[in-house]
Amino acid sequence: MHQLRLFLVLADELHFGRAARRLYISQPAFSRQIGRLEEHLGVGLVERSTRRVQLTAAGQALLPKVRAVVEAADALHEAVREQGRAVTGRVVLGCYVTALPVITELVSLVGRRHPGLDVELREVDFVEQAGALLDGRADAVLCYAPVPPGVQTLVMGREPQAVCLPDDHPLAGRPSVSLRDLAGLPVVGLAPAVHREWRDFWAADPRPDGTPVTYTGHAAATFEASISAVSRGHGIRLVSAACRELFPRPGIAYVDVADAPVCTAVLAWAAARRDTPGVRALRQAAGDLATAGDPDPRWSTRRARSGAA
Numbered sequence: 001m002h003q004l005r006l007f008l009v010l011a012d013e014l015h016f017g018r019a020a021r022r023l024y025i026s027q028p029a030f031s032r033q034i035g036r037l038e039e040h041l042g043v044g045l046v047e048r049s050t051r052r053v054q055l056t057a058a059g060q061a062l063l064p065k066v067r068a069v070v071e072a073a074d075a076l077h078e079a080v081r082e083q084g085r086a087v088t089g090r091v092v093l094g095c096y097v098t099a100l101p102v103i104t105e106l107v108s109l110v111g112r113r114h115p116g117l118d119v120e121l122r123e124v125d126f127v128e129q130a131g132a133l134l135d136g137r138a139d140a141v142l143c144y145a146p147v148p149p150g151v152q153t154l155v156m157g158r159e160p161q162a163v164c165l166p167d168d169h170p171l172a173g174r175p176s177v178s179l180r181d182l183a184g185l186p187v188v189g190l191a192p193a194v195h196r197e198w199r200d201f202w203a204a205d206p207r208p209d210g211t212p213v214t215y216t217g218h219a220a221a222t223f224e225a226s227i228s229a230v231s232r233g234h235g236i237r238l239v240s241a242a243c244r245e246l247f248p249r250p251g252i253a254y255v256d257v258a259d260a261p262v263c264t265a266v267l268a269w270a271a272a273r274r275d276t277p278g279v280r281a282l283r284q285a286a287g288d289l290a291t292a293g294d295p296d297p298r299w300s301t302r303r304a305r306s307g308a309a
Contacts, residue, residue, distance in 0.1 A: 001073055003037035004066050007045060010034060011063055014053050088116035091278025094124035094138035096223060097246060102156075102289070103142065109285040117281055125222040127193040133270045140282050144202075144240060145264040148195045152274060153266035154283055156290045161260035162244060164230050164237040164252055172253035179207050179259055186214045188235040191221040202238050204260055227252055240265075 006023070010030075013019040020030035038045050045059035055063065095103055107119045124132050124141060130148050132138035147153055163171075163182060171177050187203040199205070205213035216235040220226040226237050231251035239247075240263050244254040267286040269279050 001070065003033050003040070004070055006030060006033050007037055007059075007066060008063075008070060010046065010053070011055060011059070014055075016048075016053060087114040087277040087281045089278060090118045090120055091139045091282060092120045092122055092137070093282065094122045094129060094132050094141035094143075096123065096125070096129075096143070106142075106282070106285055106289060109289065110281050113285065114281050117278060119282075126198075127191050127221045129268075130195055130198075131193070133268060136270075136273075139273060139276065139279050140267055140269040143266060143268055145266050145268075146197045146201055147266070147268050148197070150271055151268050152271050153268045154286055154290070156265040156267060156286060158262045158264050160241045161238050161257050161263055162241045162254045163257050164227055164239050164243065164254055166230060166233045167251055167253040169253070171255060174255055176256040176258045179204055179257060180209075182236065182257070183207065183211065184214075186216045186235040188220055188226045188229045188237050189215040189218040190226070191219045193221070201261070201263075204238060204257075208259070223247065 006019070009022055010016065010019045013022065016031055016034075017027050020027040023030070034046065041062075043058040043062075044056050045062065047054050047056055093103075093107075097103075103121065107121070110117060110119055122132070122138055124138065124143075128137070129141050129143045130151060133141055133151055134148075142156070145153060163177060165172055165185075171181060182204075187205075190199050203213045203215070207213065216229065218226070218229050218234065220229060223239075223243075227247060227249055229235055230237055231249060238257065238260060239254070241254070241256060267282065269283070273279050274283075
């Protein structure tokens with residue numbers, strides 16, 4: 001195999017000196033190896049002269065086959081290395097909704113790469129998403145940013161925000177609204193355990209003009225609890241635009257918010273667990289899925305290439 005690789009370099013360079021320098025070996029040693037390859041094969045591969053080197057008819061005919069053999073050997077070596085890096089055991093992945101196509105694709109990709117690794121899915125809510133990471137109940141979580149200190153993320157995609165409001169609200173029939181249109185409308189309150197930065201982002205608090213947001217007296221810890229309050233006319237919620245498809249419910253409507261900040265879908269994990277085998281396997285697979293997706297992937301039932309829940 002070593003001699004075949006040398007022959008491929010010589011075929012590229014058609015010059016013994018340049019080929020030898022490219023491989024950081026002496027020209028006499030390089031020439032001897034090519035000669036031994038010719039002896040082993042029983043055919044001449046190159047014609048040498050003081051002015052030029054060219055492939056013989058046999059060398060030209062064998063070149064694509066030699067290249068195929070070397071590529072096949074490299075693929076075999078890589079497959080062996082992958083097997084050596086295979087991960088076994090169990091990793092717990094938290095998410096809001098376990099039935100999304102992207103979850104299925106992520107788990108499937110990890111399973112193909114690491115057949116011995118069991119990915120356990122665990123549904124988490126607003127409160128649990130960060131706490132489950134920091135106390136070890138989940139090894140990683142698919143969620144929306146922002147995240148609290150001590151948590152690292154890999155961006156899976158970005159999408160617009162929408163407002164969830166009662167379907168009989170005067171704004172419900174509009175194609176889009178602005179944050180100014182939402183001024184004065186109370187936002188459904190979240191549980192105190194939800195970290196402040198996350199709560200503020202998902203309420204656009206304060207608004208662009210500096211006005212603080214008014215919250216209802218609810219302490220919703222789950223998405224369902226918050227939109228249930230919306231359906232009863234108790235307040236509004238800012239959500240990802242994908243919720244229009246993921247969470248259609250009687251009594252509510254979703255309207256795009258034109259000037260709300262774009263929200264970011266992430267795979268999150270505790271910094272202390274970054275390099276554990278299971279988390280590393282999830283990070284690598286999620287990174288490949290995100291790279292393969294569109295520039296603006298959404299967490300929707302229509303898209304399985306990028307995103308999360």
